[in-house]
Amino acid sequence: DSAQSEPRRMGRKKGKQAGSFRSKAERSRWRAQVLGEGLPAVAEEVVGVRPVEGCVSRERPGQRLEALRRQATALRSLLLEASGAVSVAGSDIFAPPTKSQACLRRTASWRQHERRPGPQVPLTHLCARVVGRHFSVYSFLEFSEVFEYLEPEVLAVISESASDSGELNADNIRLLLSRDVPRLTLRGDLPAKALLGLVPRLEAPPYLTDTHGEEHEDWESVREVPVVAVQRGCTGLSSLSLSSPFLSTTALSTILAHTQQLRRLEVIDCWNVFTEGSPLLFADMVAQLPHLEFLDTSGCQWFTDRVLLKTLADIGGGGGGGG
Numbered sequence: 001d002s003a004q005s006e007p008r009r010m011g012r013k014k015g016k017q018a019g020s021f022r023s024k025a026e027r028s029r030w031r032a033q034v035l036g037e038g039l040p041a042v043a044e045e046v047v048g049v050r051p052v053e054g055c056v057s058r059e060r061p062g063q064r065l066e067a068l069r070r071q072a073t074a075l076r077s078l079l080l081e082a083s084g085a086v087s088v089a090g091s092d093i094f095a096p097p098t099k100s101q102a103c104l105r106r107t108a109s110w111r112q113h114e115r116r117p118g119p120q121v122p123l124t125h126l127c128a129r130v131v132g133r134h135f136s137v138y139s140f141l142e143f144s145e146v147f148e149y150l151e152p153e154v155l156a157v158i159s160e161s162a163s164d165s166g167e168l169n170a171d172n173i174r175l176l177l178s179r180d181v182p183r184l185t186l187r188g189d190l191p192a193k194a195l196l197g198l199v200p201r202l203e204a205p206p207y208l209t210d211t212h213g214e215e216h217e218d219w220e221s222v223r224e225v226p227v228v229a230v231q232r233g234c235t236g237l238s239s240l241s242l243s244s245p246f247l248s249t250t251a252l253s254t255i256l257a258h259t260q261q262l263r264r265l266e267v268i269d270c271w272n273v274f275t276e277g278s279p280l281l282f283a284d285m286v287a288q289l290p291h292l293e294f295l296d297t298s299g300c301q302w303f304t305d306r307v308l309l310k311t312l313a314d315i316g317g318g319g320g321g322g323g
Contacts, residue, residue, distance in 0.1 A: 067151070074149040075127045081143075082134035128154045132161025140174045152181040152236070163187035163243075170194040177232060183239035187268070190244040192251035198240075199258045200233035234259070241266035243299075248272050249281060256285050263291050269299035 128150075131138075135158065138147075147155070159176045162168050168188040176184060177197045186195065237259050242252070247270045256262070265286075267273060273282065286295060 067149075070149040071124070071151055071154065074146045075124065075131070075154075077146055078131045078138065078143070079127060082131060082137055124151075124154055125157050128157040129161040132158040132163075132167065133165045135162035135165070135167035135172055136169065138172050138175060140171050143175060147175045147178075150178075152178055155181045156183045156185075160185040163241075173197065174232075177234055179232075179234065180236045181234055182236060183241075183264075184234065184237060185241040187241065187243035189246065191246045192244075192248045195242065195244065195247055196251055196254060197232065198234050198237070198255050200235050237262060239264040241268070241296075242270060243268040245269065245271055253281075253285055256289065260289060261291055262289050264294040265289070265292060266296040266298075268296060271299075 150158075155176050155178050159168075159181075162172075162176075163185045164187075166188060168186065168190060170191055170193070173186065173190060173194050174197055176186075179200070184198075238261060240255075240259060240262055242255075243266070247267075249272065252267065252270070252273050256265075286292065
């Protein structure tokens with residue numbers, strides 16, 4: 001009787017159940033198969049777009065999934081390129097950077113933005129941070145078409161990671177200057193001419209502007225290639241962070257004249273801007289930004305908040321906060 005009154009214990013069912021693995025080897029083979037399919041399948045699952053028979057997405061059927069596949073394929077090729085460059089040094093591409101790789105004065109920024117993200121961070125952002133950490137291995141001529149498949153938000157993450165790692169230069173910065181990118185972080189020893197790439201313009205394709213004449217012996221075939229103008233520069237920026245000792249007052253004035261929609265502006269450690277021009281000149285630039293909500297001028301010894309606010313009051317403009 002006591003045995004009958006005792007609650008029945010549910011034992012573990014024998015045999016293979018749905019979704020289970022018989023051994024660790026089988027699980028390893030499954031993981032290898034999934035990873036072997038490439039980053040696109042993983043990226044699609046992370047962002048929540050899963051292929052379904054007959055229908056992919058109610059909002060943007062077909063187009064959204066195709067864009068994600070192209071972006072994931074582009075990220076995979078970029079990671080493979082960075083992995084090949086890093087493997088020469090015998091290090092791990094996903095390992096945190098050493099102190100020599102990261103800018104020392106941006107250590108706090110690295111701890112905040114570049115540490116290993118949790119599960120809530122999309123896989124595309126993780127890949128973008130790795131790409132930015134090794135951004136110096138990409139040249140504009142070779143990878144311009146690949147970066148065109150990346151979404152604006154991914155480019156913004158790459159710019160932040162590349163700036164924190166000191167990987168930006170005058171050539172690869174052009175890979176980030178997309179028309180629809182919402183925010184950019186451009187820090188490093190960047191010449192003013194490279195930063196002027198933010199200004200929207202039309203230019204010839206890279207294969208016509210960046211190739212040397214001696215590489216084309218058959219000029220007849222070159223003439224037959226149709227020339228299609230490419231849109232360069234940024235037209236949708238809402239946040240811009242600049243930090244370069246070579247940025248001039250004239251270059252900054254030109255950039256701000258074409259980014260009237262800015263809501264956040266950081267001009268950090270740009271000594272030429274504050275030594276060549278006067279407080280009145282810089283304040284006049286700021287006053288021309290009708291949507292500006294935040295202003296940071298850290299790194300300037302004499303251009304303080306009090307000077308800026310007084311100058312803005314004198315010219316009758318709106319104010320912003322300084323750092």
